Amino acid sequence: MSATLGTILHELEPTWKILVVEKRSGVGEESSNAWNNAGTGHSALCELNYTPQRPDGSIATESAIAVNEQFQVSRQFWTYLVTHKMVPNPQSFIHASPHMSFVWGQENVEYLRSRFEALKDHPLFLGLEFSEDPMTIASWAPLLIDGRHKGEPLAATRFASGSDVDFGALSRSLLERLSSAGARILSDHRVTSLTKKPSGEWLVSLRSEIGHTPSEVTAPFVFVGAGGMSLNLLQKSGIKEIRGYGGFPVSGVWLRCDNPEITSRHKAKVYGKASVGAPPMSVPHLDTRVVEGETSLLFGPYAGFTPKFLKYGSWFDLFASIKWHNIGPMLAVAAQNFSLVTYLVKELLATRSQKLQALWDFYPSADPDDWYEQTAGQRVQVIKPDPQKIGVLQFGTEVVTSADGSMAGLLGASPGASTAAPIMITVLERCFPDRIAGWKKTLQKMVPSYGTALSDNPEKARVSQEKTASVLGL
Numbered sequence: 498m499s500a501t502l503g504t505i506l507h508e509l510e511p512t513w514k515i516l517v518v519e520k521r522s523g524v525g526e527e528s529s530n531a532w533n534n535a536g537t538g539h540s541a542l543c544e545l546n547y548t549p550q551r552p553d554g555s556i557a558t559e560s561a562i563a564v565n566e567q568f569q570v571s572r573q574f575w576t577y578l579v580t581h582k583m584v585p586n587p588q589s590f591i592h593a594s595p596h597m598s599f600v601w602g603q604e605n606v607e608y609l610r611s612r613f614e615a616l617k618d619h620p621l622f623l624g625l626e627f628s629e630d631p632m633t634i635a636s637w638a639p640l641l642i643d644g645r646h647k648g649e650p651l652a653a654t655r656f657a658s659g660s661d662v663d664f665g666a667l668s669r670s671l672l673e674r675l676s677s678a679g680a681r682i683l684s685d686h687r688v689t690s691l692t693k694k695p696s697g698e699w700l701v702s703l704r705s706e707i708g709h710t711p712s713e714v715t716a717p718f719v720f721v722g723a724g725g726m727s728l729n730l731l732q733k734s735g736i737k738e739i740r741g742y743g744g745f746p747v748s749g750v751w752l753r754c755d756n757p758e759i760t761s762r763h764k765a766k767v768y769g770k771a772s773v774g775a776p777p778m779s780v781p782h783l784d785t786r787v788v789e790g791e792t793s794l795l796f797g798p799y800a801g802f803t804p805k806f807l808k809y810g811s812w813f814d815l816f817a818s819i820k821w822h823n824i825g826p827m828l829a830v831a832a833q834n835f836s837l838v839t840y841l842v843k844e845l846l847a848t849r850s851q852k853l854q855a856l857w858d859f860y861p862s863a864d865p866d867d868w869y870e871q872t873a874g875q876r877v878q879v880i881k882p883d884p885q886k887i888g889v890l891q892f893g894t895e896v897v898t899s900a901d902g903s904m905a906g907l908l909g910a911s912p913g914a915s916t917a918a919p920i921m922i923t924v925l926e927r928c929f930p931d932r933i934a935g936w937k938k939t940l941q942k943m944v945p946s947y948g949t950a951l952s953d954n955p956e957k958a959r960v961s962q963e964k965t966a967s968v969l970g971l
């Protein structure tokens with residue numbers, strides 16, 4: 498997120514001084530690292546949580562269209578990065594990977610068919626395919642059908658030009674380029690506090706992770722892009738807009754397979770349906786991942802719980818985030834989300850054979866010896882104050898900005914890195930309202946559809962999708 502914001506800001510205001518502070522010795526090692534997230538270019542092509550079924554049986558498509566629209570902004574921005582040689586080449590961070598949804602059981606088959614009907618003619622979903630025929634599904638993804646009992650109702654959809662993104666590699670490339678363009682990347686330094694000075698600027702207190710030497714910098718604008726720890730840092734800044742917000746950490750584990758005989762037979766990201774109570778990000782999926790030129794398969798994530806807000810965080814993160822102003826919303830969320838708590842307890846207690854059962858539901862002939870566990874990144878779900886319910890659990894991303902626009906921060910992890918470009922443009926719109934009109938032309942160079950919706954213009958949507966697919970190799 499910070500790498501994206503820094504890159505966009507540098508294009509808009511090349512003379513502004515940018516300092517990036519990172520507590521680890523390398524950048525992009527937390528949630529953005531390739532093995533800590535699923536690398537799905539989230540565009541609702543396969544994630545069923547964006548298309549819930551209404552009580553009357555119809556399919557709500559608004560969230561799916563909104564997420565896809567956001568992803569088109571990221572695609573356009575990445576296309577700009579590639580054409581302006583700001584990243585080495587598209588294969589360094591993005592690979593084509595068809596996006597599939599796969600369900601079994603008559604009720605789920607009906608749902609998937611209705612979802613397909615609801616989306617297939619939308620300009621951003623043209624090309625979506627649907628099949629209930631096991632042979633067709635096997636031609637799309639053979640592992641799903643190998644060893645499966647005959648006669649079971651099955652259905653799948655496929656969108657050929659989906660993507661697998663290495664957000665860690667992209668972050669590193671962007672920050673390397675920013676650094677060569679004059680920005681300062683201060684790694685091994687932790688931001689310990691943020692204090693508003695009488696002048697209106699922020700005093701950012703730092704501590705070196707090696708030697709623990711303290712230091713300070715002053716900045717007129719601060720973006721708190723600390724991933725899961727953004728909540729705690731925003732609380733430290735004292736901005737009133739963060740009051741009432743809380744965080745609920747969910748950890749995760751994948752099953753990973755590197756066996757080339759298996760990986761060569763699966764070229765897709767296949768999303769299933771979530772179990773009851775499961776948070777949307779815990780929907781199981783069987784994914785092709787391409788990281789540093791090597792192909793693997795990931796299955797999961799299996800959700801878990803630790804009170805840490807970062808994978809390399811502290812056991813005290815959750816407790817440190819509990820304040821008088823967010824206790825009410827946090828307790829309200831705990832009371833309202835019993836099914837989530839039950840789901841997490843079940844996941845925590847799941848044995849290896851129960852985990853394998855979930856894999857066998859997707860890939861019936863999977864050999865356990867081919868799969869090993871890999872710890873995923875931490876997600877901190879946003880608990881948001883709510884006038885009626887006191888607090889609600891929000892699965893999306895929340896941008897928090899101070900009233901004077903001098904500070905912004907990002908909470909939440911979904912749809913996540915896929916939407917870094919549109920979310921960071923929102924940050925700029927909210928924090929620099931006086932400049933945004935002057936930046937419009939440059940923003941439109943980076944994102945040609947900026948200020949419009951591709952959904953409203955099928956021809957523009959087609960041209961944009963074709964151009965970005967051709968430049969990014971999708």
Ligand SMILES: Cc1cc2nc3c(=O)[nH]c(=O)nc-3n(C[C@H](O)[C@H](O)[C@H](O)COP(=O)(O)OP(=O)(O)OC[C@H]3O[C@@H](n4cnc5c(N)ncnc54)[C@H](O)[C@@H]3O)c2cc1C
Nearest residue numbers: 498520527528529534535536537688723724874913914915
């Ligand atoms: C299991 C899982 C699966 C996911 N799958 C997807 C997916 O398929 N597609 C998708 O688009 N998104 C996915 N996401 C979400 C995505 O990973 C995140 O939205 C994204 O990586 C967040 O980027 P970020 O820059 O905000 O945070 P991070 O990448 O976590 O970066 C935050 C940085 O801040 C640093 N930091 C923290 N505290 C301090 C401090 N006090 N001082 C200095 N530095 C600090 C950290 O070390 C870290 O480098 C997934 C996440 C998880 C956990």
